Amino acid sequence: MKRVGVFKTIISLILWPLAILVFLLLVGIYLLLRLFINPITLFPFVRVACRIMMVTAGQWLQIEGNIPNKKGQPYLYLFNHESMFDPFMLAGSVKHYITAVGANFQFSYPVWGFLIKRYGAIPIKRKKLDDAIHSLDMAEEAIRNGISFIISPEGTRTLSGKMGPFKKGAFHVAMNTGVTIVPVGLIGAYKAKKKMDWRLRPGILTIRFGELITWEEYKDMDLDSLRELVRNKITDLIYQ
Numbered sequence: 001m002k003r004v005g006v007f008k009t010i011i012s013l014i015l016w017p018l019a020i021l022v023f024l025l026l027v028g029i030y031l032l033l034r035l036f037i038n039p040i041t042l043f044p045f046v047r048v049a050c051r052i053m054m055v056t057a058g059q060w061l062q063i064e065g066n067i068p069n070k071k072g073q074p075y076l077y078l079f080n081h082e083s084m085f086d087p088f089m090l091a092g093s094v095k096h097y098i099t100a101v102g103a104n105f106q107f108s109y110p111v112w113g114f115l116i117k118r119y120g121a122i123p124i125k126r127k128k129l130d131d132a133i134h135s136l137d138m139a140e141e142a143i144r145n146g147i148s149f150i151i152s153p154e155g156t157r158t159l160s161g162k163m164g165p166f167k168k169g170a171f172h173v174a175m176n177t178g179v180t181i182v183p184v185g186l187i188g189a190y191k192a193k194k195k196m197d198w199r200l201r202p203g204i205l206t207i208r209f210g211e212l213i214t215w216e217e218y219k220d221m222d223l224d225s226l227r228e229l230v231r232n233k234i235t236d237l238i239y240q
Helices: 002-034 039-056 086-091 104-108 112-119 129-144 169-177 223-239
Strands: 059-065 075-079 098-103 122-124 148-151 180-187 203-209
Touching: 002 039, 002 112, 039 059, 039 086, 039 112, 075 086, 075 169, 075 223, 086 098, 086 180, 086 203, 098 104, 098 112, 098 129, 104 112, 104 122, 122 129, 129 148, 129 169, 148 169, 169 223, 180 223
Parallel strands: 059 203, 075 148, 075 180, 098 122, 098 148
Antiparallel strands: 180 203
16 A cells, blocks of 8 residues: 555656646636637637646546537536546536536636636635525526536535535526536546545546436426435446
C-alpha cells in the first residue's frame, strides 16, 4: 500500500502541472472567443476542451447509453456527485449547451470563478434559503427558455464514494417546469480524485446515460416519489 501511495504522489506531481498549464491555456482561448461568441455557439469548443483536460489529468472518458438528442431540449441532467471531474465528464459527453447551478463560493475563485460566470452558471447559497430559492427560480426561467441544466441532487461531493441523501431543490425545479429528466451515473471519478486527497489516480471515467423521464411519466407523482425514482435509476446505472 505504501508503494501505491508513493506512485500516486509521483504521478500527481507530474500530472498536476501539466493539467493546470493546459487548463489555463484553454480558459484563455475560451475567454477570448467569448468576447465575440455566445456560450451556446461556443459549446463544441467546451466539449473538446473538457476531454483534453481529462486526458491531461490522466483520465480517459468512456460513454455508455444514449446521449439525449439536442432537439428534445431542455433537459435536466441529474447525477451522483463523485469528484471535481464530474462537470468535465458531463460537458465532455453531451452534444448541446448545458449549464449548472453551483455553490456560491466557487464564483470567488480566481480564474475558475470568472470562467463559470462567463459560461453562464448560476450561483447558489446553500445555507441561505431565500437566496437558494431565488437561484432555483433563475434556473427554472432558463429551462423555460430552452436551456438544459446539470444538477447533483446530493448538493456536494461524496466523502465516502457512496451517494449521499438527495436534496429537494432539483425536483422542485422539475415539478415547476415539466422538464425532461435524464438520470446519469458517474463511475470512476471518486477513485480518480477524492475530495480530501490532492492526488490524482489515472484511469477510466465512465458516464452512463439512463432512459429519459418525461413530464408525462412523473406529472402525477409527489416530490418524494420522484426523488426516490431518480435515485433508484441512478443507483441502477452505477451498479449495472
